[in-house]
Amino acid sequence: MTQTETPPQSETLGFQAEVKQLLHLMIHSLYSNKEIFLRELVSNASDACDKLRFEAIDSPDLYEGDGELRIRVEYDADKKTITVSDNGIGMTRDEAVANLGTIARSGTKEFFSQLTGDKQKDAQLIGQFGVGFYSSFIVAKKVSVLSRRAGAPETEAVMWESDGQGEFSVTPVEKADRGTAITLYLRDDEEEFASGWKLREVLRRYSDHISLPIQMLKEEWDNEKSELAKKSEWETINQASALWTRAKSDITDEQYREFYKHVAHDFDDPLAWTHNRVEGRSEYTQLLYIPKRAPLDLWDREGRRGVKLYVKRVFIMDDAEQLLPAYLRFVRGVIDSADLPLNVSREILQESRDVRVIREGSAKRVLSMLEDLAENKPEDYAAFWEQFGQVLKEGTGEDPSNRERIAKLLRFASTHGDTSAQTVSLADYVSRMKEGQDKIYYVSAETYAAASNSPHLEIFRKKGLEVLLLSDRVDEWMLSYLREFEGKPLASIAKGGLDLDALADEEEKKHQAEVAETFKPLVERLKTALEGKVKDVRVTGRLVDSPACVVVDEHELSPHLLRMLQAAGQAAPEVKPILEINPEHGLIAKVQAASDDTFGEWAQVLLDQAMLAEGGGLADPAAFVKRMNKLLLG
Numbered sequence: 001m002t003q004t005e006t007p008p009q010s011e012t013l014g015f016q017a018e019v020k021q022l023l024h025l026m027i028h029s030l031y032s033n034k035e036i037f038l039r040e041l042v043s044n045a046s047d048a049c050d051k052l053r054f055e056a057i058d059s060p061d062l063y064e065g066d067g068e069l070r071i072r073v074e075y076d077a078d079k080k081t082i083t084v085s086d087n088g089i090g091m092t093r094d095e096a097v098a099n100l101g102t103i104a105r106s107g108t109k110e111f112f113s114q115l116t117g118d119k120q121k122d123a124q125l126i127g128q129f130g131v132g133f134y135s136s137f138i139v140a141k142k143v144s145v146l147s148r149r150a151g152a153p154e155t156e157a158v159m160w161e162s163d164g165q166g167e168f169s170v171t172p173v174e175k176a177d178r179g180t181a182i183t184l185y186l187r188d189d190e191e192e193f194a195s196g197w198k199l200r201e202v203l204r205r206y207s208d209h210i211s212l213p214i215q216m217l218k219e220e221w222d223n224e225k226s227e228l229a230k231k232s233e234w235e236t237i238n239q240a241s242a243l244w245t246r247a248k249s250d251i252t253d254e255q256y257r258e259f260y261k262h263v264a265h266d267f268d269d270p271l272a273w274t275h276n277r278v279e280g281r282s283e284y285t286q287l288l289y290i291p292k293r294a295p296l297d298l299w300d301r302e303g304r305r306g307v308k309l310y311v312k313r314v315f316i317m318d319d320a321e322q323l324l325p326a327y328l329r330f331v332r333g334v335i336d337s338a339d340l341p342l343n344v345s346r347e348i349l350q351e352s353r354d355v356r357v358i359r360e361g362s363a364k365r366v367l368s369m370l371e372d373l374a375e376n377k378p379e380d381y382a383a384f385w386e387q388f389g390q391v392l393k394e395g396t397g398e399d400p401s402n403r404e405r406i407a408k409l410l411r412f413a414s415t416h417g418d419t420s421a422q423t424v425s426l427a428d429y430v431s432r433m434k435e436g437q438d439k440i441y442y443v444s445a446e447t448y449a450a451a452s453n454s455p456h457l458e459i460f461r462k463k464g465l466e467v468l469l470l471s472d473r474v475d476e477w478m479l480s481y482l483r484e485f486e487g488k489p490l491a492s493i494a495k496g497g498l499d500l501d502a503l504a505d506e507e508e509k510k511h512q513a514e515v516a517e518t519f520k521p522l523v524e525r526l527k528t529a530l531e532g533k534v535k536d537v538r539v540t541g542r543l544v545d546s547p548a549c550v551v552v553d554e555h556e557l558s559p560h561l562l563r564m565l566q567a568a569g570q571a572a573p574e575v576k577p578i579l580e581i582n583p584e585h586g587l588i589a590k591v592q593a594a595s596d597d598t599f600g601e602w603a604q605v606l607l608d609q610a611m612l613a614e615g616g617g618l619a620d621p622a623a624f625v626k627r628m629n630k631l632l633l634g
């Protein structure tokens with residue numbers, strides 16, 4: 001060493017604030033589930049081997065003569081340590097600092113903003129977020145990570161160490177073999193994990209689905225010493241074949257569930273799964289899961305989506321979004337293709353005919369799984385709908401070839417149940433349609449309350465006609481694609497003239513015609529008073545308790561959609577409403593009797609309150625209040 005060179009130095013660095021918070025939460029909330037740390041470490045080791053195998057497709061030298069990838073678990077009962085090691089991709093110093101000192105995952109902001117302080121709820125949330133490496137600190141008072149990246153010189157390894165309190169150190173060290181060895185120094189009350197029996201039991205339970213061999217040193221009973229003695233020979237304690245390649249009949253539900261937790265980085269069990277081998281024009285295997293809960297980044301454009309892609313059992317990439325349409329982005333799992341080249345890139349995926357076949361096939365499988373759930377496990381389907389219904393609705397526009405199947409899977413709130421729970425299917429609705437009814441009626445508004453209190457509903461309630469109550473953001477968009485169901489058009493009850501004639505009896509029709517005639521002069525007066533503000537004024541039979549309402553023409557954008565466009569800063573055309581008045585209402589009689597002096601005020605109040613009831617704002621609310629007060633004082 002020359003004089004100017006300094007010996008490698010150890011550096012102490014602070015954890016990112018979020019990591020500190022996560023560590024604290026994890027240790028305190030996940031205590032009852034502490035053995036999951038082993039699953040997480042094995043899962044990471046397996047991912048590291050997958051990454052190496054992928055990089056080695058182009059650079060076989062990375063194997064450094066050792067192509068047999070494996071994970072090893074060792075323990076020392078005296079020192080109370082456990083070591084999980086792999087010969088995977090490994091980490092450089094900088095990677096260790098970034099990966100084990102910060103959290104740079106989508107959904108991080110949502111995660112921290114949703115924490116409540118309630119241990120159980122927070123534990124659930126941490127599970128959804130992903131526990132990962134940091135879960136080691138649930139059982140360990142100190143963790144050391146010794147790692148060398150594949151292809152880096154032996155002298156360029158790193159030792160990362162921390163007691164999980166707020167800081168960690170990184171020290172340059174030497175390591176002959178590539179990969180990562182993570183040693184946990186167990187807390188005093190966690191010694192039970194430093195046992196061959198315990199480790200085997202936990203590994204079999206949580207990690208049997210891992211496709212690489214998980215090895216431990218053989219142990220045999222030593223009669224002389226009356227204890228289990230470790231041999232120098234390794235034995236593989238899992239089945240070590242990719243789970244999805246095994247026959248369905250050889251896989252237990254427990255193994256399917258554990259595999260899900262590994263691929264989806266979820267803590268919870270999945271809601272459902274589908275596992276198929278497809279042969280023929282295209283050959284692939286799919287194992288796809290529906291999670292129980294929406295990930296925190298479901299609405300995050302940068303969020304994770306899609307499934308893991310394997311080609312002939314070699315891991316190629318995470319989140320291969322081309323393999324499923326975007327409206328199924330909540331699906332997790334694995335697709336293993338026999339046709340794609342190993343060097344496939346995201347760009348190639350976009351163009352590939354094989355990928356298109358896989359995407360179409362996978363979408364169909366997921367829809368079948370959902371249909372099965374809806375039919376045979378309605379409670380599970382309701383849980384699915386609550387979490388992912390809004391995303392599935394996007395499919396009505398995105399996937400025209402499956403629109404009918406998707407339409408059958410949709411669930412809505414309606415006046416039938418009068419609750420905000422979305423449980424009514426279009427088929428349910430159709431089965432309850434009245435004789436002579438040929439349309440599926442709906443009303444859409446910003447909120448469920450606004451929809452269910454819409455004045456437009458009055459006549460429907462009176463006649464016992466069911467109306468769907470739509471208030472999800474995606475609904476208006478969906479309605480522009482979903483125009484009918486089983487030949488029955490979907491019709492907004494806030495648009496156009498109300499065509500309930502088929503449902504009215506002769507006497508009603510006669511009465512309506514007479515009323516329209518009687519109120520003609522009032523209608524004309526209102527038209528003049530509101531000129532420029534409304535498109536038309538007419539008498540309606542759709543109201544029962546309200547004096548007036550506003551509607552728009554059939555082909556025009558609904559006021560609700562207009563407001564959404566305006567809120568999104570988009571140019572929206574000007575749409576003048578049609579004012580409809582209820583001839584049976586006392587207030588209309590009052591307006592009719594108003595003198596010319598106050599008639600203008602009455603007309604304006606009638607329009608303003610109809611706009612308010614519809615869920616819209618007023619351009620000049622203060623003027624409305626002033627006018628109202630004046631009229632109230634009489």
Ligand SMILES: Nc1ncnc2c1ncn2[C@@H]1O[C@H](COP(=O)(O)OP(=O)(O)OP(=O)(O)O)[C@@H](O)[C@H]1O
Nearest residue numbers: 044045048090091099100130131132133134180265
């Ligand atoms: N054995 C390992 N070999 C190589 N890199 C590893 C290993 N273990 C962890 N890492 C790196 O550290 C990162 C962080 O791991 P961590 O377990 O916290 O999160 P994750 O695996 O990305 O996601 P999750 O928290 O959902 O499991 C990993 O993404 C990986 O880059």
